[in-house]
Amino acid sequence: MASYGVPIGLGLGFAILLAILFGDRLIPAQTVDLVSVVTLSEDPGSAPILANFDRGSDSAFEAPVVFQASGWIEPDPLPVKATALISGVVDEVFVLEGESVREGDIIATLVDDDAELDLATAEASLRVTESRLVSNEADQDATRASIDAHTK
Structure with a gap:
């Protein structure tokens, strides 16, 4: 004990x-x-x-x-x-320091000029990639036709 x-x-x-x-x-x-x-x-x-x-x-x-x-x-x-998902420059602030906020409330907005440029660049890249896909599919069809012609 x-x-x-x-x-x-x-x-x-x-x-x-x-x-x-x-x-x-x-x-x-x-x-x-x-x-x-x-x-x-x-x-x-x-x-x-x-x-x-x-x-x-x-x-x-x-x-x-x-x-x-x-x-x-x-x-x-x-x-x-409370952290931002992306970095950027603040455009507008909708709440004051110490003000109560809830999930989903917009606290601030960022300047979206860079995001719009990034979106335009991504859309242009998508169009280039889609055109390459169409070109590669056409090349693939031509190659298959050539192989079929030589094997018969």
């Missing part, structure tokens, strides 16, 4: 150490409520104006802003990598 005490003690010690070091990764992430940013703009000639800044609006303040806040939200436990 005493011979099992040391391995069990070491196992429990490692389990406690792992729970202390990585316990926060085992606990589910907390839910967070998102709210719009509300800023207070003060025009020198009038009373302060309370304005609600929405991502969809194009309103900008000409007057100095009295209140400003910034911050960020980080994913827990690890960030998710």
